[in-house]
Amino acid sequence: MRENVMKPCEYACQTEEHQISRRLFLGAAAGLAGFTAPSVAKELSSGQKRMLVIFLSGGVSQLETWDPKPNTDTGGPFRAIPTSVPGIHISELLPQAAKRMHLLTLVRGINTAEDEHGRGATIMLTGRRTEAGIKYPEVGAVASNLLVTPNRDLPGHVQITPGGGSGFNKEDAGFLGPKFASITLADGKPPADLLRPASISSDSDREREALRQKLNAQFAQSRRSAQTDAYTESFEQAAKVAARAGAFDAGREDPKAADRYGRHDFGRHMLLARRLLEQGVTYVKVTHTNYDTHHENFDFHIEQLSEFDRPFSMLLDDLADRGLLQSTLVVVMSEFGRTPRINDRYGRDHWSKAWSVAMAGCGLKAGAVIGKTNANGTAVTEREVHGGHLFHTYFKALGLNPTKNFYPDGRPIPIADPKAAAISEILT
C-alpha cells in the first residue's frame, strides 16, 4: 500500500454529492478487491457496554418535559414539580421520572438550529448536519461497530418502531456498511424471515445446513475468495441469530413485568428493549410516536407522556436493580423541541434553538443538569451545545475515544464532529 500525500480537507464541502467513494482512490492494491475496510480496533473497556436510545418522534416539547417554565407567557398550564434531586424541577407530566431524577442527567442548553424533521433527526442520530454526498452512520451503527460484543449471535443494532415493516435497514449504517445496519422490529415483531417458517421442519433445517456446509467446504478446496468466505459465513451467522429468535420474544418475560411496564404498545416495546439489552444486544432504539403537536399540544402531551413516563421509569429501575445501569447509556431524545410560543390552536411548532435531552447511566454524573435557558425558554443562556457535542458525550461516556477516526476505504473520518467536544461537565 503506497503512502498517499493527502491535502487536508477538513472543509465539509456542502455540495450535492460529496460522496465518499467506496473504492480506493488510488486504485486497489494487489489482492482481493471488495474487502470491507477493517473497522477501528474495538476498545476493550471493562466489561460489555450497551446503549439505549428512546426516540420521541415528532419533537417532544421541552417545556412539557425536562425544562418547564410555568406561569410565563410561554409556559402553558402545567406545573413544574420537584424531583428526587432538590432544586431540579421537571414537568408534572413526568411524575414517575421525577422520582428517578437522581438517576438522570439533563442537558438543557441544546441549540441544533434545524427545524426540519429529517435533518433534525440526522443531527441527533449521527452527530453531524446533513451533508450531501456522505452518509454518516447513526449512533447505533457506530455503537455496534465500536463496542465489544461477546455475544455474536445477536445483531448489534436493533430498532423497535411503533409500526411500519420489520426488516433490515441498509441505510442507517452509512459508510460503515450494511453489516452494522439496524434490524427493525416493527411493533416489536421480528422480521418475518427471522423465524423458521412452519414449512421447514427443524430436521429439514438441520439437514439443509449440514449439506450446505459440506458443499461449500468442497467448493472451497478449489475455489475461494474473500467474497465466497463472506457469503458462506453469513449463513452461519443467520443460523445463530435465528436460533436466538427467542430473544426477540418479550412474551417470555414475567407477566408481572409486563404489567409494571404497561400493556400498551410503548410499554411492551420498552420491556422488549430491556430483554434485548440483557441478552446482549449492543444497541437498541425504541421510537415512541408522536409528539409533533402543532395543534392542541397540551392534550396530546398528556396522552403521549403518560404512555412514556411509566415504562421509562420501570426500565431505569430494572437496569439499576440488575446492576446494568452503570454499563448502559440511556438517551431520551427527539429531532428537536417545540416553540415556547403557543399558537392559536393551543399548539407548539418546531423549535431547535433551546431544548433538552435527558440521559442516564454509563459514564454520566447522575442527578445533574447542564445548560440553562432564559426565563421563558426562548434562548439558551448557559453552556449551549449541539448534536456534535452530544455525540462526543455518548461515546466518551461509553469509555471510547470519539476523536479517533473511521477509515472507510482508507479515508480518515472522525467518529464525532471534530468541531465539537464532549460535555465534560457531565462525565464522571
Add this chain to the structure above:
Amino acid sequence: MGSPWRLLLTMALASTFFSSKLQAEEPLHKGIDRIIAEGFESPTKAASPAKDAEFLRRVTLDLTGRIPSATETRAFLANRTPTKRAEWIDKLIASPEYSRRMQEYFDVVLMDRRADTKVSRAAWEEFLRTAFASNKPYDELVREILSNDGANPKTRAAAKFFLDRDLEPTIVTRDISRLFLGRNVQCAQCHDHPLVDDYAQEHFYGIQAFLNRSYLFPNAQDVKAVIAEKAEGEVSFISVFDPKKVQKSTPPLVSGWKPIVDVTLEKGKEYKVAPAKDVKPIPAYSRLEKLGAAITAQENVAFRRTAVNRLWALMMGRGLVHPIDFDHSKNPPSHPELLTLLADEFVKHRCDVKWFLREIALSESYQRSSEIPPGGQDVSQDRFAVTILKPLSPEQFGYAMIQATGLTDVYRKELGNNASETSLHAKLSAHLGPFQRIYGSRPGEPEDAFSSTLDQTLFVKHGDHVQNLLSPRVGSLIERAGKLKEPTDMAEELYLTIYSRFPNEVERRDIAELLRMAKNRTALLSDIAWAMLASAEFRFNH
C-alpha cells in the same frame, strides 16, 4: 504542466513504448492472450483451461444472464465438435436473451436503479434492448443518450439518463464523467481532487458547462418534462482551498482535448424560439448538442478506454483499470498496452459490442479455469492468471434460481407455441422483484462491493419466495427428479440442473446414498436442492 496535458502525454507515451498493435492477421482474442501471457511472472501459476461445464455456465451467464438448462448442459457436454465453444458463443450472442442481458446490465449501470419518474420502464427497456439486438455501435448509443431532449415521444426513452436524474447538474456531471470517461470527479467539485492530481476542478466544471444552460421545462416535477436550453450562462467555481476565493470559469471541456469554442451570436439572434412564459426556448447555439459528440469523439481517448474497460470487467470480473471509474496516471491499468489495443480495435470496429464481447469470450484468458493452481494463491488478481469469481447480479441470481427450480420450464411449456423471449420474460420478471430489492444496491447508488447481509441470507434460508420456488409443483426440478428411478440419476439431475455440471463420483455416491436412506424422498430432494442453491458454487460465477 497542466494536468490534462499530463494525462494526454502519459497515454501517448504508453502507446509508443508498448506494441499495442495486433500482429499481422492476429484476431483480437489472440492479441489478448499474447499480452496477458507476457504479464505472467510464471506460466505455471496460471490456471489451466476451464472444462466444458465450467465454460458453459460461465459464458451463458455472462452473455445471456441465465444458467444453461440441464438439457442444454447435457447436449453441450456430449457434443464432440471441436468448434463447439465458438458456436455456443455465437448462438448466445445471436439470441434475444443476449439483448435482454445487455439491457438489464446497462440499465443498472446507466440508471443505478433509480425510480422511473419521467420515462417509463417499458419504453426505456425497449430502447436499450433494441439497441443491443441491432448491435447499435456503442458510441452511437451514448450519443443518443446524451443528446435527446425528450420532446419527441417516439424517442423520449433515450433521454432517461437526463430526465430521471431530474437533470440535476452535479449528479449528471458526475455520472457522465464516471460512466463514459472513467473518471470519478465528484471530489473535484469543490477543489482539485485531493488525491488524484489528474482530476482538477476544471474537469468537473468542463463537463457541467455542457449542461449549465439546460433545464427541465416546464419544471422538474412534471412527469412529461422536456429539456429546454437558454442561450446564455456560464459556470463559475471557487476552490474551497483557495484563500483568495478567485472566481473561475470554463467553457464546455472534456479533459484531454481542446475545449469547445462557444459560438457567439448577434444580440437578438440568440434564439430560434425566444423564452417567454410557458414557452420552451430553443437557442440558436446549443451547448448541450455538443455534449454527445464531444464525449464520443475520436480524439477523446478516455471514452474508448472506459468503454472497453467496462466491457472487459463485465466478462473478466475486474477492469484493466481498477477501480473502473478511477482512470488516471497514478492508477495505471494492469496491462497498459492491452487496454490501448482493446480501445483502438474497438474503435476500428466501429464500437461493435457483439464483436468485442465475442473476441473476449473466444480468448484463452477468458476461458481459463477459476481453480487456483498449486502455488497460484499469491498471484495478484490483476494478472488474470486465474478466472476471477464474480457474484451473480441480482437479476442473474433471480433468473438462475427460477431456472434451476424448474419454473422457467413450466412457463415455457405453458406458453407453448406462444413462447418467445418476450412472453417468457414477462412471466419470469414477475418473480424477480424480491431479488432486485434485496440484492440490488439502493436507488441512485452505484453497485457496491459485494456484501452478504442478514436479510439476504434469511431471504434464502427462511423466506417464502425461495420456499415457493422449491415446492414440488408439476414440472419443477423436485418433481422431475423425484420421478427418476435411480438415486444416482437423481443426483445427476440435481447437479446438471443447479450447478450445470455432472457430479463427480464422490458427489454422486454421497447424494445417492442420502436419497436411498431417506424416509421422505421429496422432502430430502427439496433439502438438497436448497443447499445447492444456497451454496457458494451457485451464488458465484466461476
Add this chain to the structure above:
Amino acid sequence: MNTPIDPTKTRLLMDCKHARPLIGCRFDPSGRYLFVSAEDDTLQRYDLLTGEKTPFVGHKSWVRGLAFSPLRDNSLVRLATLPSAAVGSAAIAAREPAPFTVYSGDYHGNLFWWKGTAGAAGPVKSISAHEGWIRAVAVSPDGATVATCGNDHLVKLWNTADGKAVRTLDGHKCHVYNVAFHPDGTRLVSADLKGIIKDWDLATGKIVRDLDAKVLHKYDSGFAADIGGIRGIGFNARGTLLTCTGITNVSNAFAGVGNPLVVAFDWNAGTPKPLKPTEAFQGTGWGVSVLADGTVIAAGGGGQGRVWFWNASDGTNTHAVNVPMNARDMAVHPDGTAFALAGANGTCSIYTMMVGSAAPTPPIQPKKA
C-alpha cells in the same frame, strides 16, 4: 318580550381587548358583565355598561370552566337598550348590581369562588376539586350545586354554599370535557373525549343512559393519539334539545385537519342528529347554544373563525358568519340578541343579531384595561 333577531343581520357590536390569547368567555346571568379567561391565568371582567375592565387574579393555571350563580332579580341588562342606558351611565353605574358568584375551574384542578361584582380582589374560596384539569364548570338551576369535570375522568358535585363535596359521578373512562345541568334540575349530562355523553340522575347519582356523540372523536393512528371531546354543550331553555359540538372527520390530528360538527339530541328520544356547516371549514367547534326561537348557534375556529346557525328541525345550515379570529369559546347573551366569541388573538368580540331598520347603535367603547 323577546327582541326579534335575524342571524343574517349579525354584525360586530364591540370588541373587548386583552393582551393574551383567550380561552373561554361567559356572560353573567344579568348580562351586564362579560367574563373571559386568558392564557395569562387571569379572568377578566368587562362591565358592558361602564366599559370597565377588571382583572380577576388568583389562578395559577388556565381556566376554561366558568359558571355563575343564577339570576335572582330582574336586573337583566338588555343589550338592545344598552346605548340608551349608557346615556345615563352615571346613574346606571351608581345602581348597585345584584351580587352574584363566579365559579371558575383551572387546569391545576382548583375551583375558585369569586364575588362577581367585586373590584380587583382575589377569590373568596378555593378547593382542590380534581386531579389534573378542570375542563368545565356548571351551576344547577337552583344555584345550590356546582358541577365540575375534568381529566381525572370524574364529575363532581359541590355545595355552592360551603364548597363541601356532595357526590362524585364515576363512569367515564377518559377525560371529561363538559358538563351541563338539565334546565329542570333533575339531571346532569357530562361529555367526554370519546364522544360519550352520560345522563345522570341527580337524586341517585346513577347513569340513566349514554348518548352517542362518538362522531366527535377519533383515534388518529398516524400520530397514535386521541382527538375529540365535546368542546361546547348546551340545552335549549325547555330542556327538550341537547346540543354539543367538537371536531369530526379528522385526517390529521396534529395539524387540526378536521371539521367542526354539532350533534343535537332530542332529549326524550336520545337520538343524535348531526348539524353540519354547509360550506367546508377546517377546524373545531368550540361553543354551541340554542336560541329562544330554536335556532342552534355554534362557533368555532381553526385559523380563522366561523359562527353557524341551523334550523334544528330540518337541520339546514341557514347562515354562517366569518369572524377574523379563531373563536375558542362562545357565549350567548342572556337577552338572546347577541353572542360573544373568545378569540385566540386576545379579543372577545360581541356580535349582535338584532333586527331593526335603525342603524346599529354605536357600540360602547370599553375603557382601557
